[in-house]
Amino acid sequence: MDQQAMNLPPAPVAGTRPLSVSTGSPRGPRRSRAAVLGESVLEWVIRLCGISAIFFVFGIFFFVLREGVGFLFGGLNLGEFFFSTEWYPTSLSHVRYGVLALIVGTFSVTGLAMLIAVPFGLGAAIFVSEFCNDRLREGLKIVIELLAAIPSVVWGFIGISVMNPLIQEVFHVPVGLNVLNGALLLALMSVPIMVSIGEDALKAVPDSFREASLAMGATRWQTVRRVLLPAAKNGLLAAILLGVGRAVGETMAVLMATGHAVNIPKSPFDPVRTLTATIAAELGEASVGSPHYQVLFIIGILLFTITFAVNLVADLVVKGTAKG
Amino acid sequence: MQKAPYTFSFAPGLARLVSFLSLGALALALGAGCKKKAEPSAEGGSPNGAHKQSIQNIGSDTMVNLAQAWAEEYAKVDPAISVEVSGGGSGVGIAALINKTADIANASRKLEPEEEQKAKASTGQTPSEFVVGFDGLAVYVNKSNPIDSISLEELSDIYREGGKLTKWSDLGVKAIPGARSDDIIRVSRQNNSGSYQYFRETVVGKKADFKAGSLDMNGSKDVVEQVAKTPGAIGYSGLGYATPDVKILKVSKTKGQPGVLPSIATVHDKSYPISRPLFMYTPGAPPPAVKKYLDWIMSDAGQKIVEKTGYVPLPK
Numbered sequence: 284m285d286q287q288a289m290n291l292p293p294a295p296v297a298g299t300r301p302l303s304v305s306t307g308s309p310r311g312p313r314r315s316r317a318a319v320l321g322e323s324v325l326e327w328v329i330r331l332c333g334i335s336a337i338f339f340v341f342g343i344f345f346f347v348l349r350e351g352v353g354f355l356f357g358g359l360n361l362g363e364f365f366f367s368t369e370w371y372p373t374s375l376s377h378v379r380y381g382v383l384a385l386i387v388g389t390f391s392v393t394g395l396a397m398l399i400a401v402p403f404g405l406g407a408a409i410f411v412s413e414f415c416n417d418r419l420r421e422g423l424k425i426v427i428e429l430l431a432a433i434p435s436v437v438w439g440f441i442g443i444s445v446m447n448p449l450i451q452e453v454f455h456v457p458v459g460l461n462v463l464n465g466a467l468l469l470a471l472m473s474v475p476i477m478v479s480i481g482e483d484a485l486k487a488v489p490d491s492f493r494e495a496s497l498a499m500g501a502t503r504w505q506t507v508r509r510v511l512l513p514a515a516k517n518g519l520l521a522a523i524l525l526g527v528g529r530a531v532g533e534t535m536a537v538l539m540a541t542g543h544a545v546n547i548p549k550s551p552f553d554p555v556r557t558l559t560a561t562i563a564a565e566l567g568e569a570s571v572g573s574p575h576y577q578v579l580f581i582i583g584i585l586l587f588t589i590t591f592a593v594n595l596v597a598d599l600v601v602k603g604t605a606k607g
Numbered sequence: 608m609q610k611a612p613y614t615f616s617f618a619p620g621l622a623r624l625v626s627f628l629s630l631g632a633l634a635l636a637l638g639a640g641c642k643k644k645a646e647p648s649a650e651g652g653s654p655n656g657a658h659k660q661s662i663q664n665i666g667s668d669t670m671v672n673l674a675q676a677w678a679e680e681y682a683k684v685d686p687a688i689s690v691e692v693s694g695g696g697s698g699v700g701i702a703a704l705i706n707k708t709a710d711i712a713n714a715s716r717k718l719e720p721e722e723e724q725k726a727k728a729s730t731g732q733t734p735s736e737f738v739v740g741f742d743g744l745a746v747y748v749n750k751s752n753p754i755d756s757i758s759l760e761e762l763s764d765i766y767r768e769g770g771k772l773t774k775w776s777d778l779g780v781k782a783i784p785g786a787r788s789d790d791i792i793r794v795s796r797q798n799n800s801g802s803y804q805y806f807r808e809t810v811v812g813k814k815a816d817f818k819a820g821s822l823d824m825n826g827s828k829d830v831v832e833q834v835a836k837t838p839g840a841i842g843y844s845g846l847g848y849a850t851p852d853v854k855i856l857k858v859s860k861t862k863g864q865p866g867v868l869p870s871i872a873t874v875h876d877k878s879y880p881i882s883r884p885l886f887m888y889t890p891g892a893p894p895p896a897v898k899k900y901l902d903w904i905m906s907d908a909g910q911k912i913v914e915k916t917g918y919v920p921l922p923k
Contacts, residue, residue: 369819373798375807376814384819447836457787457839460822538825543797546820554822564825568698568799575799 347587351580358574359581370545370556372565372575380578382585384545388555389589391462391548392537393530396469400530401523403470404477408522411478412485413507424479431475435535438468442540456552460542463551468536473526480525484518485511517603524597528590534559558582662690662897666700666713667801669742669827669845670885673916674713677904680912684903688896697801704888705729710897712888715742715801732891739904741919743846743869743882744806746856747834751784756857756866759810759880765791765841766806768816775839785838793821794833794842802827806843809881843881847917874919885918 359380363369367381411423446467447459454463488511496506512519534557542554543564562579569576664674671694678690697716703709705726718726718734726734746762748754754775761778764770772778774789795817796803803817811817822840824830830844835852846869849855857866860880873879887904889897903909910920 371798371816373804374816376816443832451787451837455787457790458792458822458837460833542822543824544820544822554820556823564797564823565799568696568797570698570702 344587347580347583351577351584354574354577355581355584359578364578364581368545368547370561372569372578378574380574382558382561382582384547385556385558385561385582386585387547388462388541389531389557389559391551391555392465392469392541392557393527395462395466395551396473396530397523397527399466400470400473400477400526404474404522404526405481405519407474407478408481408485408519409507409511412482413503413511427475427478430471431479433472435472435533436539438472438536439539442468442536446540450552454552458542458552458554460540461552461554462541462548465537465541465555465557466551468540469530469533472533472536473529476529477522477526480522481515481519484515484522487518488514517600521597521601524593524600528593528597531593532559532586532590534563538563558586562586660688660896662688662710662900663703663708664690664692664711664713665695665703665709666711667697667715667885668694669697669715669801670713672847673740673885673913673918676912676916677909680908681900681903684908685899688900690900696799698799701726701888704734704890707890710889710894711901714886714888715883716805717886718888726890730890734888734890735892737887737889737901737905738884738921739887739901740885740910740913740921741874741882742885743874743879743919744802744809744843745846745849745869746858746881747831747842747844747849747853748856749783749785749834749838749840750852750854751786751838752780752854753783754778754780754856755854756859758859758862758864758866760862762810762858763812763815766793766795766817766821767811768818770818783838788839790839792837792840793818794830794837794840795821795823796827796830796844797823797825802844805883806881809883810843845917846919849917871914871919875922882919 363379363381365386366383367379368384369379369381370384371377371379407423407427411420411427415423442464443460446464449459450456450461450464451459492510492514493506496510497503501509537557538560541557541560543556543560544554545556546553548555562582566576566579569579664678666674671692674690674692678692681688681690697712697714700709700712700714701718701722704712705722707730718736723734726732746757752775757778761772764772773791775783775786775791776789778791796806798817807813807815807817822833824833824842827844827848830842831848831850831853834840834842835850846855855868857868858880859866867873867879869879869882874882887901889901893901905921913920
């Protein structure tokens with residue numbers, strides 16, 4: 284009734300409006316030309332920001348390719364490159380560019396890191412999403428984000444000064460800078476990514492699934508194992524793959540912690556060298572345009588391809604979630 | 608006022624045009640960017656002839672502590688000049704000399720003929736060379752290792768590709784307290800550092816390569832730290848990086864000869880076999896301010912700092 288009374292007399296309300304508006308359209312105050320133009324300009328600036336990412340990715344790929352392509356198709360023995368473990372780019376007598384040991388190094392560190400990180404990451408994601416109360420969840424999320432914010436050079440420093448003697452002591456091995464050291468650091472660095480993306484994936488499962496499962500008499504653990512994990516499978520897989528991408532591309536920590544030795548590891552206690560660390564250590568002093576310099580860029584292309592493949596798989600998996 | 612709706616309907620078309628133009632501009636900018644980037648590497652960087660009493664001093668990691676100490680002390684001698692020191696390696700310093708971004712390049716090795724050619728082509732002058740001190744490359748082992756002397760041959764057999772020495776017991780070292788195995792853990796440098804190249808040249812063999820699988824550290828200090836933390840390790844690094852946690856070995860030219868500890872006296876009389884001069888290079892004849900700085904470095908005051916930072920001063 285009150286509302287009706289308010290709506291009934293439109294004329295007096297209009298009469299109280301300022302005079303200037305009465306000359307405008309009856310639909311309300313008109314936006315000025317500048318505001319209209321400003322908004323469309325802003326809209327396009329924002330759109331450009333979005334598109335620029337594509338430019339940057341292709342720009343970076345183009346530059347990396349351009350620096351390396353000359354030697355890639357003119358001089359580099361690809362058989363030696365992929366299948367030799369002899370990395371002697373600055374040899375005076377016999378230059379050899381075999382990166383097999385570096386590829387094996389990268390994958391051994393990443394693989395071991397994932398063995399450690401996946402159970403911890405997914406476990407933490409399940410706990411944060413399903414089992415803990417709101418206050419603890421907020422606290423945990425802040426701490427986990429803090430873990431993600433630690434710079435990789437600080438991790439490397441921990442690897443050299445803390446883990447190095449610790450690994451020697453605990454495992455009775457002669458060298459503390461090894462696969463295990465690098466893998467532990469990478470695991471700690473990729474867990475936060477897995478937790479936040481994994482938690483999002485679990486959160487995306489509708490509550491009706493949980494309610495239905497609990498209504499059927501399932502325990503919380505049965506609900507997680509039989510209902511939530513299968514439903515969030517794709518999202519969790521994407522979380523793992525993004526963690527892998529992070530681990531493959533990480534440079535500073537592995538440069539410092541793995542011992543940086545060209546070596547095919549026979550155990551987790553052998554030192555290794557990764558593709559990223561090799562670029563970081565050697566590009567600074569390779570003279571621009573030399574074969575060594577170009578080979579380092581070819582390693583860059585190889586890394587780009589690996590991380591691209593991993594991210595693509597992660598992306599396709601996420602698309603799978605959307606469809607399912 | 609009546610036209611206002613038209614601007615609305617026009618906006619998408621106009622905006623599309625604007626976006627196309629700006630995309631084009633971005634593409635152009637990128638294109639120009641790569642062209643510009645391609646050329647300076649051959650021609651040299653921007654012409655930065657105008658130095659406001661600042662001397663850019665870039666190069667060798669071996670020399671960076673020393674160069675820093677000189678720069679700090681010189682600030683008291685001549686406050687009008689500021690010397691800005693950065694490291695990166697001998698190669699980086701020489702590249703900066705060629706690109707005209709360094710007034711003085713520090714190098715722990717001699718300029719290669721190829722680099723001299725490049726510098727001449729870029730600056731139009733012949734680089735001037737100054738010997739500013741000496742560096743003994745010391746051989747370090749862990750403090751707990753009982754060994755105290757080693758020969759160049761043995762070092763070569765430890766580090767050389769194909770070299771047979773892999774166990775401490777082969778060197779007569781029975782047990783190293785704290786070491787978990789008999790393996791000699793080789794600590795080396797990344798393959799383009801001045802120390803790596805110098806050690807290869809004088810110890811491993813001119814035409815030889817390092818055995819794969821050594822721990823390749825990224826800095827002189829890291830070598831010493833890693834040897835200090837690893838009981839079974841051996842490493843080489845500048846004399847100036849010695850700490851109480853490591854032991855410096857005596858080195859003899861051949862097996863059986865008495866070994867020589869690296870020291871000022873043994874570097875000067877050349878009885879210590881792994882020592883080298885430290886160089887500073889200027890793009891051409893040094894301008895007055897740089898000349899004054901170099902003269903001061905080679906004076907008693909400057910050479911005292913060489914000694915203080917653990918290197919070997921010039922003979923008097």
